[in-house]
Amino acid sequence: MSKKAEADSFVTEITPRSQDFSRWYLDVVRRTELADYSPVKGCMVIRPYGYAIWEHIQQAFDAEFKRTGHVNAYFPLFIPESLLHKEAEHVEGFAPQVAYVTHGGGEELEEKLVIRPTSEAIIGTMYAKWIQSWRDLPILINQWANVVRWEKVTRPFLRTTEFLWQEGHTAHETHDEAEAETLMILDLYASVSESVLAMPVIKGMKSESEKFAGALRTYSIEALMGDGRALQAGTSHNLGQNFAKAFDITFQARDKSVQHVWGTSWGVSTRLVGGVIMTHGDDSGLVLPPRLAPYQVVIVPIGRDNWREAVLPKAKEIEGQLRAAGIRVMIDERDERPGWKFSEWEMRGVPLRVEIGPKDIEKSAVLVARRDTREKQSLPMDGLADRLRTLLDEIQKNLFERARQFRDEHTQRAATYDEFKQIMEGRPGFVIAPWCGLAACETQIKNDTQATIRNMPMNGVTPSGKCIRCDAPATAEAWFAKAY
Amino acid sequence: MSKKAEADSFVTEITPRSQDFSRWYLDVVRRTELADYSPVKGCMVIRPYGYAIWEHIQQAFDAEFKRTGHVNAYFPLFIPESLLHKEAEHVEGFAPQVAYVTHGGGEELEEKLVIRPTSEAIIGTMYAKWIQSWRDLPILINQWANVVRWEKVTRPFLRTTEFLWQEGHTAHETHDEAEAETLMILDLYASVSESVLAMPVIKGMKSESEKFAGALRTYSIEALMGDGRALQAGTSHNLGQNFAKAFDITFQARDKSVQHVWGTSWGVSTRLVGGVIMTHGDDSGLVLPPRLAPYQVVIVPIGRDNWREAVLPKAKEIEGQLRAAGIRVMIDERDERPGWKFSEWEMRGVPLRVEIGPKDIEKSAVLVARRDTREKQSLPMDGLADRLRTLLDEIQKNLFERARQFRDEHTQRAATYDEFKQIMEGRPGFVIAPWCGLAACETQIKNDTQATIRNMPMNGVTPSGKCIRCDAPATAEAWFAKAY
Numbered sequence: 001m002s003k004k005a006e007a008d009s010f011v012t013e014i015t016p017r018s019q020d021f022s023r024w025y026l027d028v029v030r031r032t033e034l035a036d037y038s039p040v041k042g043c044m045v046i047r048p049y050g051y052a053i054w055e056h057i058q059q060a061f062d063a064e065f066k067r068t069g070h071v072n073a074y075f076p077l078f079i080p081e082s083l084l085h086k087e088a089e090h091v092e093g094f095a096p097q098v099a100y101v102t103h104g105g106g107e108e109l110e111e112k113l114v115i116r117p118t119s120e121a122i123i124g125t126m127y128a129k130w131i132q133s134w135r136d137l138p139i140l141i142n143q144w145a146n147v148v149r150w151e152k153v154t155r156p157f158l159r160t161t162e163f164l165w166q167e168g169h170t171a172h173e174t175h176d177e178a179e180a181e182t183l184m185i186l187d188l189y190a191s192v193s194e195s196v197l198a199m200p201v202i203k204g205m206k207s208e209s210e211k212f213a214g215a216l217r218t219y220s221i222e223a224l225m226g227d228g229r230a231l232q233a234g235t236s237h238n239l240g241q242n243f244a245k246a247f248d249i250t251f252q253a254r255d256k257s258v259q260h261v262w263g264t265s266w267g268v269s270t271r272l273v274g275g276v277i278m279t280h281g282d283d284s285g286l287v288l289p290p291r292l293a294p295y296q297v298v299i300v301p302i303g304r305d306n307w308r309e310a311v312l313p314k315a316k317e318i319e320g321q322l323r324a325a326g327i328r329v330m331i332d333e334r335d336e337r338p339g340w341k342f343s344e345w346e347m348r349g350v351p352l353r354v355e356i357g358p359k360d361i362e363k364s365a366v367l368v369a370r371r372d373t374r375e376k377q378s379l380p381m382d383g384l385a386d387r388l389r390t391l392l393d394e395i396q397k398n399l400f401e402r403a404r405q406f407r408d409e410h411t412q413r414a415a416t417y418d419e420f421k422q423i424m425e426g427r428p429g430f431v432i433a434p435w436c437g438l439a440a441c442e443t444q445i446k447n448d449t450q451a452t453i454r455n456m457p458m459n460g461v462t463p464s465g466k467c468i469r470c471d472a473p474a475t476a477e478a479w480f481a482k483a484y
Numbered sequence: 485m486s487k488k489a490e491a492d493s494f495v496t497e498i499t500p501r502s503q504d505f506s507r508w509y510l511d512v513v514r515r516t517e518l519a520d521y522s523p524v525k526g527c528m529v530i531r532p533y534g535y536a537i538w539e540h541i542q543q544a545f546d547a548e549f550k551r552t553g554h555v556n557a558y559f560p561l562f563i564p565e566s567l568l569h570k571e572a573e574h575v576e577g578f579a580p581q582v583a584y585v586t587h588g589g590g591e592e593l594e595e596k597l598v599i600r601p602t603s604e605a606i607i608g609t610m611y612a613k614w615i616q617s618w619r620d621l622p623i624l625i626n627q628w629a630n631v632v633r634w635e636k637v638t639r640p641f642l643r644t645t646e647f648l649w650q651e652g653h654t655a656h657e658t659h660d661e662a663e664a665e666t667l668m669i670l671d672l673y674a675s676v677s678e679s680v681l682a683m684p685v686i687k688g689m690k691s692e693s694e695k696f697a698g699a700l701r702t703y704s705i706e707a708l709m710g711d712g713r714a715l716q717a718g719t720s721h722n723l724g725q726n727f728a729k730a731f732d733i734t735f736q737a738r739d740k741s742v743q744h745v746w747g748t749s750w751g752v753s754t755r756l757v758g759g760v761i762m763t764h765g766d767d768s769g770l771v772l773p774p775r776l777a778p779y780q781v782v783i784v785p786i787g788r789d790n791w792r793e794a795v796l797p798k799a800k801e802i803e804g805q806l807r808a809a810g811i812r813v814m815i816d817e818r819d820e821r822p823g824w825k826f827s828e829w830e831m832r833g834v835p836l837r838v839e840i841g842p843k844d845i846e847k848s849a850v851l852v853a854r855r856d857t858r859e860k861q862s863l864p865m866d867g868l869a870d871r872l873r874t875l876l877d878e879i880q881k882n883l884f885e886r887a888r889q890f891r892d893e894h895t896q897r898a899a900t901y902d903e904f905k906q907i908m909e910g911r912p913g914f915v916i917a918p919w920c921g922l923a924a925c926e927t928q929i930k931n932d933t934q935a936t937i938r939n940m941p942m943n944g945v946t947p948s949g950k951c952i953r954c955d956a957p958a959t960a961e962a963w964f965a966k967a968y
Contacts, residue, residue, distance in 0.1 A: 105634030150589030
């Protein structure tokens with residue numbers, strides 16, 4: 001991108017995160033070319049730098065889905081309106097958000113088509129055809145797809161009218177098998193989020209009012225963003241027999257009786273890219289975990305006018321070695337000052353910068369700068385790939401630990417409702433509090449503080465005492481937060 | 485899939501290919517569970533067995549795109565109607581085929597949205613924002629996406645209302661660079677089709693009447709299916725400056741003048757799965773090239789009632805060895821007769837079947853059957869993975885050679901128009917004939933014979949003689965065929 005272009009159409013400076021988190025987020029997304037606004041309201045363009053992050057996220061989840069016995073498939077984008085209406089809660093939840101296709105091939109359609117907001121309806125219809133006997137079960141299918149939900153207020157990656165996601169849809173013989181699948185996926189989501197995205201998450205069950213439209217139970221992973229607001233990062237639903245009954249998905253059981261299957265569905269989306277930005281970023285811009293950084297190492301040649309002759313050949317040699325060692329590396333050969341390049345790649349969150357100049361070549365060394373700690377050290381060229389690999393692993397761990405520490409520092413217990421309200425007004429984060437289980441209290445708390453129940457962890461803790469808001473006995477320990 | 489299910493809703497026997505090619509194709513697609521019809525007219529469900537083939541095709545192309553400097557991105561599904569109308573030929577070509585979204589979020593939209601039939605319009609709009617200087621060029625972006633073209637007559641994989649594809653969109657400083665990109669991609673398409681799909685293709689330029697709506701020139705790869713009809717398997721377009729002018733994509737050139745960029749676009753789709761089926765399949769069903777077979781080897785345990793105890797442990801040991809060697813392998817452990825399993829996996833086109841019974845275990849050997857030649861041989865368990873790997877490579881080559889031989893046997897030259905018509909009535913295939921370059925002749929030939937010009941290879945052959953239909957001097961040697 002030329003400087004003229006920046007000046008014309010892009011943010012040139014990033015608003016400091018500490019000054020205005022929301023502005024900072026939008027600046028980072030556009031200035032680092034993760035995404036851009038499109039001419040279609042509420043829809044974004046995911047630019048190559050952002051899409052490369054998504055590809056690494058996809059690959060990590062896809063490998064885990066396959067390892068746990070799932071296969072990919074593809075179902076139609078369109079859902080006949082009548083199918084969406086078969087499950088009563090489901091249509092109630094999604095109908096206000098759907099986009100309708102009314103004309104195709106120059107003619108008005110006999111039946112309007114809904115663009116999938118999620119695919120339970122179309123997949124349920126196919127499962128009813130495919131499943132006949134217990135021998136056909138379980139069915140463990142995932143699809144990577146685009147979905148559309150009409151949104152009034154949108155924000156790149158976090159909430160867009162069209163987004164990319166994966167949606168798993170499984171069918172089982174028994175409730176317990178479906179529940180085991182739902183929880184296995186929840187664990188898988190948490191594990192990939194923590195190990196690949198370096199984003200610590202809380203696993204738990206959603207309240208009735210926050211569960212998926214049509215599900216028996218919804219579980220979620222919840223992360224804490226740098227501004228102390230929570231982000232729902234993935235959901236896993238035990239659908240019970242609701243969709244099976246609505247779509248008539250039956251099977252002949254081992255005892256010859258005809259039964260409805262037990263279903264699950266689960267998804268993560270491009271929203272995770274937003275989670276990565278808001279978990280790790282700082283005033284200078286992005287900070288990317290090495291496992292999903294498009295470039296893990298950027299090499300910046302240093303030197304006077306003759307750096308192309310004096311330094312570049314050696315830099316390319318090193319680039320070749322690092323690439324051969326499986327490190328994602330690039331050289332910035334542009335005609336810009338090294339200082340400009342340093343800022344540029346810091347802003348883009350590249351985990352490691354390697355500086356190489358004539359003096360480094362004399363010493364057969366390079367200067368290596370970490371993005372996360374900004375520490376610099378001179379490292380010998382000999383064995384460089386191994387040392388950088390070790391540093392990348394350290395950065396990955398450090399980012400996770402740093403985020404976990406931040407999350408822990410921003411998680412507290414409230415003993416009284418006054419204290420609860422006071423916390424929510426001040427330093428944000430998670431607040432753990434006992435809850436009676438009634439939607440009325442949940443709603444009142446939301447009205448009073450904007451905080452919602454993110455989820456209720458299954459950590460074996462027996463709820464004790466009274467609901468934080470009313471005097472009824474607590475039935476759960478809930479994690480509250482203001483959320484995206 | 486239980487037997488009851490087959491009886492209820494599936495083809496149980498495949499119509500012999502030699503008897504009815506079209507019926508055979510549909511039977512194979514459904515019976516081997518590559519795809520199924522959906523409740524949405526013209527849209528199919530790609531089932532896991534079919535989707536796994538597509539994933540291997542995707543991976544092969546994606547690796548080549550990246551190796552040649554392209555990056556992936558994602559643009560919106562929706563295109564405001566006014567954008568589609570900016571390039572006159574483009575809208576004329578696509579408008580009759582588009583689906584319109586008219587309502588979203590419970591309201592009628594101010595401007596109708598088109599569901600992308602292809603993305604030149606939305607991508608051109610973004611390129612106009614992103615490109616300012618020659619330093620921003622070339623832009624080499626690809627996207628993997630679903631597109632929608634309203635079709636009256638559909639056939640799974642070959643022509644469906646929604647399909648999956650990749651579309652590359654590049655922008656360059658000069659015509660020659662754009663032309664070089666267009667041809668490089670054409671070569672890449674041919675190379676992956678031949679080496680991974682084992683599907684020989686003819687590279688050439690399309691006639692004016694067959695080129696992409698809005699392009700300067702369209703090139704294609706054309707394959708010959710088992711029934712002698714041609715399949716357009718991929719297209720690469722030099723867009724010239726047409727879209728740049730329509731979308732005002734300009735840049736400041738090295739000489740400081742402001743110029744329009746030169747564009748290309750190119751795509752392959754899930755249609756390739758249909759090409760694989762129709763290139764290699766036989767009366768027994770699918771024959772899959774090893775490089776894209778979901779399973780390259782299926783192990784069938786043989787034996788009497790006690791095979792689970794006597795044979796299965798050894799079979800699993802072998803499965804583990806093959807998997808560790810990078811071979812995609814599965815054991816068929818179902819309670820069915822071995823003969824039934826043999827037919828099932830032959831039909832599903834698995835390249836190699838490994839039979840293992842008590843006597844094989846005594847001899848420390850297995851029986852290996854090739855799907856392509858049906859040859860059987862006993863192979864020692866020791867070193868089995870290496871031998872199977874070699875066999876898989878041989879099958880891959882053999883399938884390609886067999887298809888090329890078929891193509892060559894079904895390609896001939898016509899000297900007179902009577903001869904041309906005679907050939908087209910009889911044994912189908914490619915017919916090479918000189919052509920004057922006029923659309924009138926092309927149309928007349930199509931009306932007389934149903935054959936269209938597939939493309940005109942750039943093989944350095946100087947056209948000689950007169951047009952096959954009129955007396956004007958030939959300007960090209962064209963490859964004609966009846967096509968899908």
